[in-house]
Amino acid sequence: MNSPVTSPETASNGLTITIDKLSKRFNREWIFRDFSFQFIPGKTYAITGPNGSGKSTFLQVLWGQVPPSSGLIRFSSNSVPIPSEDCFRYLSIATPYMDLIEEFTLAEMMDFHFKLKKIRPGFKPNDVLEKMYLKEAYEKPLMNFSSGMKQRVKLALAIYTDAEVFFLDEPGTNLDSRAFAWYQHELSLLPPKALVFIASNDAREYPPSCTIVHLLDYKR
Secondary structure: OHHHHHHHHHHHEEEEEEEEEEEHHHHOOOOOOOOOEOOOOEEEEEEEEEOOOOOOHHHHHOOOOOOOOOOEEEEEOOOOOOOOOHHHHHEEOOOOOOOOOOOEEHHHHHHHHHHHHOOOOOOOOHHHHHHHHOOOOOEEEEEOOOOOHHHHHHHHHHHHOOOOEEEEEOOOOOHHHHHHHHHHHHOOHHHHOEEEEEOOOOOOHHOOEEEEEEHHHHHO
């Protein structure tokens, strides 16, 4: 069952991702097939499906890490097409499998990240430390962080980046109850025009108002 493509008139100002008959397969197995959709700014999309159904692969195809087998992906900002080689400038990504530079301290990691990516307007690095309550670990090497602390760092670097599209793959992984509540709160404060993708089967990880995309609907 394929969802209708949203017409351009319904998309608010900001970055839009339009996919047309997008397909990906590994060997003989189709991960998704003939997927046509328009993802519009100001909305959150929950990508759901059983474990191993290809949720992470779908996100990786969208952000350009994995090439599709067929179909088109078009990025546009305020209806102006964005060249594929420039799309990364608009994106922010957090995944459990994304590596941090473990030899870095948290201070060095933040300095490195925010030299490559702009911090969201109105924030400073100290604000980020306060918000993710890791200020006491500022000079601690990341290799000595727990898995939950590392996931908090990955989420914070993504959430506080000045971006238009946010990809969050299983964001609640390894978070304790306090960190999970922090994530939910910060998710609700993302910029109004942000386009947000959350790959998850846990309904607590995405807001009730989001649009749910069942990946199995596009697997045939």
